[in-house]
Amino acid sequence: MSQRYEIRFSGAGGQGLILAGVIMAEAASIYDGKQAVQSQSYGPEARGGASKSEVIVSDTMIDYPKATVVDALLALTQEAADKYSHDLKEGGVLLIDSDLVKNVPKGNFNTVAFPIINTAKNEVGREIVANIVALGAMVALTGVVTKEGAEKAVLARVPEAFMELNKKAFQMGYEKAMAARA
Amino acid sequence: MAKKVAFLQGNEAAAQGALYAGCTFFGGYPITPSTEVAEVMSVELPKIGGKFIQMEDEIGAMASVIGASLTGAKVLTATSGPGLSLKQELIGYACIAETPCVIVNVMRGGPSTGMPTGPSQSDVMCAKWGTHGDHPAICLTPASVQELFEETVRAFNLAEKYRTPVMVMPDEIVAHMRERIVFPEPGELEVINRTAPSVAPAEYKPYDTSFGDVPPLAAFGSDYRFHVTGLNKGQDGFPTTKAAWVQAEEERQVRKVEANVDDIVQFEEYELADAEVAIVAYGSTSRSARFAVNEARKQGIKAGLFRIKTFWPFPEKQIAALAGKVKAFITPEMNLGMCTGEVKRCAEGKAAVHGIFRVDGEPINPGQILEKIKEVK
Numbered sequence: 001m002s003q004r005y006e007i008r009f010s011g012a013g014g015q016g017l018i019l020a021g022v023i024m025a026e027a028a029s030i031y032d033g034k035q036a037v038q039s040q041s042y043g044p045e046a047r048g049g050a051s052k053s054e055v056i057v058s059d060t061m062i063d064y065p066k067a068t069v070v071d072a073l074l075a076l077t078q079e080a081a082d083k084y085s086h087d088l089k090e091g092g093v094l095l096i097d098s099d100l101v102k103n104v105p106k107g108n109f110n111t112v113a114f115p116i117i118n119t120a121k122n123e124v125g126r127e128i129v130a131n132i133v134a135l136g137a138m139v140a141l142t143g144v145v146t147k148e149g150a151e152k153a154v155l156a157r158v159p160e161a162f163m164e165l166n167k168k169a170f171q172m173g174y175e176k177a178m179a180a181r182a
Numbered sequence: 183m184a185k186k187v188a189f190l191q192g193n194e195a196a197a198q199g200a201l202y203a204g205c206t207f208f209g210g211y212p213i214t215p216s217t218e219v220a221e222v223m224s225v226e227l228p229k230i231g232g233k234f235i236q237m238e239d240e241i242g243a244m245a246s247v248i249g250a251s252l253t254g255a256k257v258l259t260a261t262s263g264p265g266l267s268l269k270q271e272l273i274g275y276a277c278i279a280e281t282p283c284v285i286v287n288v289m290r291g292g293p294s295t296g297m298p299t300g301p302s303q304s305d306v307m308c309a310k311w312g313t314h315g316d317h318p319a320i321c322l323t324p325a326s327v328q329e330l331f332e333e334t335v336r337a338f339n340l341a342e343k344y345r346t347p348v349m350v351m352p353d354e355i356v357a358h359m360r361e362r363i364v365f366p367e368p369g370e371l372e373v374i375n376r377t378a379p380s381v382a383p384a385e386y387k388p389y390d391t392s393f394g395d396v397p398p399l400a401a402f403g404s405d406y407r408f409h410v411t412g413l414n415k416g417q418d419g420f421p422t423t424k425a426a427w428v429q430a431e432e433e434r435q436v437r438k439v440e441a442n443v444d445d446i447v448q449f450e451e452y453e454l455a456d457a458e459v460a461i462v463a464y465g466s467t468s469r470s471a472r473f474a475v476n477e478a479r480k481q482g483i484k485a486g487l488f489r490i491k492t493f494w495p496f497p498e499k500q501i502a503a504l505a506g507k508v509k510a511f512i513t514p515e516m517n518l519g520m521c522t523g524e525v526k527r528c529a530e531g532k533a534a535v536h537g538i539f540r541v542d543g544e545p546i547n548p549g550q551i552l553e554k555i556k557e558v559k
Contacts, residue, residue: 022360026189029362036189039359042299063472064548065359 003058005144006067009134010052010084011076013042016131020074021053023135023153024145028057031149037065050079057144072142074134076116081105093141095134095177112141114180119172129169136173141181147174186365192357193260195327196286196350197222199334200258202366203373205284206232207255209246211239211265214298215354216288219260240265244272247283251276252410254376254401256338260286264295266308273347274313275412277435280389280399282341282376286334286350288357289465289516291543300543301354303465304517309349310494316432318439320446321349321494323464327361332371333491339374340446344438345396351493353516355466355545379406387417389431395438443495450489453479457486459555460508460533462501462525464490467514467546474551478559485555490521498528505529510558514538514546534558 007024009017018040025038035058042051054067072093075081078101085105088094096104098113116137120130132154139150151170158166190198197219200208208223220236227234233250237243240261247257261269266287276283289305291297309321320340324333334350341348379386379398388408390397400406409419414431416422439446453475454460463471468489478485488504490497501524505511510533513522522537529535536558540546 022189025360030187030189035362037359037361038189039355063469063476065355065466065469066545066547068548 004062004068005057005072005142006070007055007057007072007138007142007144008052008067008070008084009055009074009138010050010080011074012080013049013051015051015076016128017051017074017076017134018042018053019157020131020135020138021055023157024138024150025055025057026156027139027145027150027153028055031152032145034059034145035062037062039065050077050083052080052084072138072144074138075101075105076130076134077101078103095137095141110141110181112137112177112180114176116173119176120169124165124169124172126165129165132166132169133173133176136170137177140174140177185367188363188365189360190327190363191218191360192327192330192352193218193288194222195331195363196260196334196352196357197226198365199331200284200338201226201230202331202368202371203256203335203338204375205256205258205338206230207247207250207257208232208234208259209237209243209250209257210259210261211237211243213240213262213265215290215357216260216262216265216286219258219286223258240268241272244269244276248272248276248279248281251281251283252402254404256342257283258286259283260288262288262290262298263292263302263305266305266312270308270313274315274317276347277313277317278315278412278414279410280345280397280435281347282345282399283347284334284337284341284350285347286352289351289353291541297543299354301466301545302516302541302543303353303467304520304541305351306493306517307520309351316436318344318346318436319349319494320344320346320439321351321492323351323490323493325356325465325468325489325491327356327359328363329491330356331363332366335371335373339372342376343374343396344442345376345399346439351465353465353467383407388419389415389417391417391434395434395441439495443499446492447495447497447500448491449497449500450487450491452487452489454486454488454504456484457507458484458509459512459559460486460488460504460510461512461514461551461555462488462490462521463514464493464521467516470546470548471514471551473548474555477548477552478555483555483559485559493521496524496528501525501528502530505532508533510534510536512536512538512551512554512558514551514554516540516546
C-alpha cells in the first residue's frame with residue numbers, strides 16, 4: 001500500500017472516537033512501521049455534538065493531514081452519518097450502528113451494520129468500551145493495520161484493571177464485523 | 183541504542199521541546215486549543231525541580247514568566263488568540279526590558295472568543311504588531327509534530343541568544359494532530375544559554391552595550407543587583423529621557439534581530455528550481471500546498487512551494503528573489519490575507535500574488551490550491 005488510506009471515526013462527543021482514532025494511528029505508526037497522522041474536529045461542548053477523528057495511513061510521507069476522499073467511515077450516530085458521509089468514496093467501507101443509524105447514507109458503499117453500542121453494553125458488559133468494539137470492527141473491515149498491532153496499541157492505552165474488558169471488546173468488534181460482512 | 187519514539191500530539195511535543203531546551207518555569211492560564219502544553223508542563227516540571235504556576239489570567243501569566251526569567255530560568259507560557267491579546271502589554275515589557283521568554287500561541291479562530299476549537303492562522307500579524315511601539319519580533323510557524331518539538335527548542339535558543347520574547351505559533355491543526363516523533367538525544371540539538379556577566383557585581387550594568395547589541399544578563403537574586411522597568415532606560419536600567427540615548431536604544435533593540443536575520447530565518451524550498459508558480463505557505467496549510475504541488479507536477483504544471491518556517495522576521499530577501507523568477511505566487515492561508523500582504527510587499531509588483539483565504543474553521547484543502555494553480559499558471 002503506497003497510497004493514502006483515509007479513515008474517519010464519527011459520532012457524538014464523549015463516545016471515545018478520538019481515542020479510537022489515536023489507537024488506530026498508533027497501531028499503524030508505532031507497531032506496524034507505517035506513516036500515520038491522526039487529527040480531530042469537535043465542537044466547544046465536552047459531550048454531545050457531532051465529533052470526528054481522522055486517521056491517514058500511508059507507506060510514504062503524509063502531507064495533508066485531513067481526509068480528502070474517505071476510504072472507511074464509522075458512524076455511531078445518525079447526525080454523524082448525515083454530516084460526515086458526503087466524501088466517502090465509491091466502494092468505501094461504511095460501518096454503522098444498526099440501532100442508531102436508521103437512515104443509511106445512500107451511495108455505492110460496502111455497508112456493514114451491527115448494534116455496536118448494544119454489543120458493548122450487553123455482550124462485553126460496559127457501554128464505555130463501545131469505541132473499542134468499533135475499533136476492532138474497523139480493523140477487521142479495513143485491513144489497513146494488523147490485528148496484532150492494533151491489539152497491542154489498545155492494551156498500551158488501557159489501565160491494567162481494564163485490560164481484559166478492552167481485549168474482549170476489541171475481539172468482539174472484530175468478530176462481529178467479520179460475521180456481518182460475510 | 184534505538185532512539186525513543188512516540189505517537190504525540192503537537193502540543194505535547196511543544197512541551198517536550200521546552201523541557202529539552204532546559205525550561206524550568208511555566209506560568210500560564212489554560213485556554214483551548216493550547217491547554218495540553220500546560221497539562222504536560224504541570225506533570226513534568228515538578229519532577230525536575232521546576233515550577234508550574236497557573237495564574238489568575240493571561241496577563242498575570244505573562245508577568246510571572248518575565249519575573250522568573252529575570253532570576254535566570256528558561257521560561258514558557260502557552261496560550262491562544264484571546265490570551266495572546268491579553269498578554270500584549272507585558273510582551274512589550276519583555277521586549278523593552280530585554281527578557282528572554284517563549285510564548286506558544288496556538289492559532290484558533292478570532293477575533294475575540296471566535297471559534298475556540300477551529301483552526302486559524304490569523305494571529306501572525308498580532309505576533310509582530312500586537313504590542314505597541316517599535317520592537318523586535320521573532321515568530322516561528324512549524325508544520326509537523328516533530329518540527330513543533332524542534333522549533334520550540336530553537337525558540338528558546340533565540341530568546342536566550344537575543345534577550346527577547348520569541349513566539350511559536352502552530353495553528354490548531356498542527357497543535358492537535360498526532361504523529362510519530364523521534365526524540366533527539368540530549369546534545370543532539372543545539373541548546374543555547376544566555377550570556378552571563380563577565381564583570382564584578384559592582385561594575386555590572388544590565389544594558390551595557392559595550393558588550394555588543396545583546397548585553398549579558400545577570401540573574402536576579404544573585405550577587406548582581408539591577409533595576410528593571412518598562413520605561414526607556416539607561417545602561418544601568420534606570421529610566422531616562424535623554425533623547426539621543428533613547429533613539430539609539432530603540433534602534434539597537436530592533437537591530438539585534440534585524441541584523442541577524444540570516445541566523446534566525448529558516449524556510450524550506452520544494453520543487454522551486456524550475457517553478458513558474460510558487461506557493462508561499464506555512465503551518466498546516468503548507469502541507470495542503472505540498473500535496474497540491476505534487477498533483478500539479480503529475481499534470482505537467484511547474485509548481486513549487488516556499489514553506490515559511492520563520493514568519494518573523496519575514497523571509498524578505500528570499501521572496502524578493504523568487505519574485506524575479508516566477509510568474510505568480512499563490513498564498514493560501516487561514517485568514518484574510520496577512521501573509522499575502524507581506525508577499526506583495528516583498529514582490530514589489532514583479533510577480534502577481536493570488537491569495538486563497540479561509541476563515542470558516544475549515545482547513546484549506548489541496549483541491550482548492552490545485553484549482554488556483556491551474557487558474558494562474
